[in-house]
Amino acid sequence: MRKVAVIGGGLSKFGEHWDKGLKELIAEAGVQAIQDAGVVGKDIQAVYGGTMSAGGFSKQEHIAALIADHMGLNPLPAVRVEAACASGGVALRQAYISVASGLHDVVIVGGVEKMTDVTIEEATTILGGASDYEWEVFHGATFPGIYAMMAKRHMYDFGTTEEQLAAAAVKNHENGSKNPYAQFKNKITIDDVMKSAPVALPLKLLDCSPITDGAAAVLLASEDFIKKNKCNPVWIAASAQASDTLSLHDRKSLTEINSTKVAARDAFTQARLTPKDINVAEVHDCFTIAEIMAIEDLGFFKKGEGGKATANGETTLNSKLPVNTSGGLKACGHPVGATGIKQVTEIMWQLRNQAGERQVKNANYGLAHNVGGSGGTCTVHIFSRDNK
Numbered sequence: 001m002r003k004v005a006v007i008g009g010g011l012s013k014f015g016e017h018w019d020k021g022l023k024e025l026i027a028e029a030g031v032q033a034i035q036d037a038g039v040v041g042k043d044i045q046a047v048y049g050g051t052m053s054a055g056g057f058s059k060q061e062h063i064a065a066l067i068a069d070h071m072g073l074n075p076l077p078a079v080r081v082e083a084a085c086a087s088g089g090v091a092l093r094q095a096y097i098s099v100a101s102g103l104h105d106v107v108i109v110g111g112v113e114k115m116t117d118v119t120i121e122e123a124t125t126i127l128g129g130a131s132d133y134e135w136e137v138f139h140g141a142t143f144p145g146i147y148a149m150m151a152k153r154h155m156y157d158f159g160t161t162e163e164q165l166a167a168a169a170v171k172n173h174e175n176g177s178k179n180p181y182a183q184f185k186n187k188i189t190i191d192d193v194m195k196s197a198p199v200a201l202p203l204k205l206l207d208c209s210p211i212t213d214g215a216a217a218v219l220l221a222s223e224d225f226i227k228k229n230k231c232n233p234v235w236i237a238a239s240a241q242a243s244d245t246l247s248l249h250d251r252k253s254l255t256e257i258n259s260t261k262v263a264a265r266d267a268f269t270q271a272r273l274t275p276k277d278i279n280v281a282e283v284h285d286c287f288t289i290a291e292i293m294a295i296e297d298l299g300f301f302k303k304g305e306g307g308k309a310t311a312n313g314e315t316t317l318n319s320k321l322p323v324n325t326s327g328g329l330k331a332c333g334h335p336v337g338a339t340g341i342k343q344v345t346e347i348m349w350q351l352r353n354q355a356g357e358r359q360v361k362n363a364n365y366g367l368a369h370n371v372g373g374s375g376g377t378c379t380v381h382i383f384s385r386d387n388k
């Protein structure tokens with residue numbers, strides 16, 4: 001396998017866009033990524049696009065060709081990747097494989113979702129397609145309800161409290177307040193979270209990621225291309241993916257996501273690193289309990305100690321392991337197909353020392369963790385400043 005690096009990235013602003021459609025969001029992120037990479041259209045050899053349900057949310061299918069078209073990249077081959085909220089992460093991995101294998105030298109990989117054009121009931125039903133629809137959504141278990149069950153069990157088994165969950169949201173809003181692309185820039189307190197409207201208890205409004213429009217794009221290139229061209233690369237040290245049952249009732253445990261544990265194990269083995277080596281991580285916090293479980297399953301904290309560690313400030317911007325410096329899904333927003341690629345732009349900016357007010361000091365290794373549904377799919381990518 002050849003070495004592969006991220007050589008550029010771009011984002012649309014995340015939020016509610018009444019005046020922009022999928023095409024405008026794609027162009028906004030894609031053009032920025034191409035300019036950042038310093039390549040021209042003829043350098044790019046393929047397009048990979050992640051979207052969970054452009055058909056459901058926007059009535060638009062055939063999204064990969066749409067991306068190629070609106071990026072001015074016809075007639076390049078364009079591939080759509082769907083893996084629920086992990087569509088971005090899986091698209092990145094497919095793009096990585098195409099460059100690592102020697103098939104392509106430079107590819108663009110993007111993610112997009114425009115979720116706010118439907119009602120909340122429709123959005124909830126569309127998102128429910130990422131669960132075991134027949135056994136979960138059909139019986140009323142929407143995603144907030146599914147993660148609420150995990151939270152309840154985590155609280156029962158480990159004594160995790162609602163205030164500890166809230167601490168993840170407070171931290172992520174604090175980080176989001178420093179991110180110009182974030183949907184929410186307001187800082188919140190534990191009290192705000194505790195008093196926010198119940199959604200599926202113990203999860204309240206401010207424990208949830210929002211409904212978001214947005215797009216993200218990165219360019220990947222081979223070591224050969226980078227040697228011959230002026231680039232500012234962030235190397236992909238590992239790319240791992242794993243699956244699990246879609247339904248919670250088929251799992252051995254409600255307090256861990258096994259696909260995260262397997263993908264993390266494989267990623268750390270590939271990169272020859274341990275969780276202690278990571279300086280900054282973007283993890284999939286679709287709900288506060290998801291961040292708590294993620295930092296445990298990725299090996300940063302022991303099982304059951306994620307809530308306490310978060311409440312103790314062990315994952316804040318100035319801590320040893322800053323988590324979700326972008327604001328995470330909670331505050332930066334969660335346009336489902338774009339999220340996995342947005343995480344990569346944040347890690348790229350951090351490792352290049354371009355994260356502005358959110359900059360983590362001496363960040364050499366970063367990790368991006370992207371989950372589909374309640375863990376049916378998980379990708380873990382590790383990035384390195386140096387070509388090690």
Ligand code: COA
Nearest residue numbers: 085120124127143144199205206208209210211286334373
């Ligand atoms: N965090 C913070 N504020 C939020 C928010 C969130 N997640 N969601 C909505 N808001 C704010 C809105 O900005 C609005 O504020 P305003 O009154 O100042 O304008 C207010 O809360 C009401 O917004 P509204 O759009 O009416 O909320 P809603 O009840 O329709 O939706 C949720 C709230 C939590 C149900 C919705 O965001 C949701 O379903 N989130 C989960 C998404 C999901 O499941 N993703 C996939 C994960 S696997």
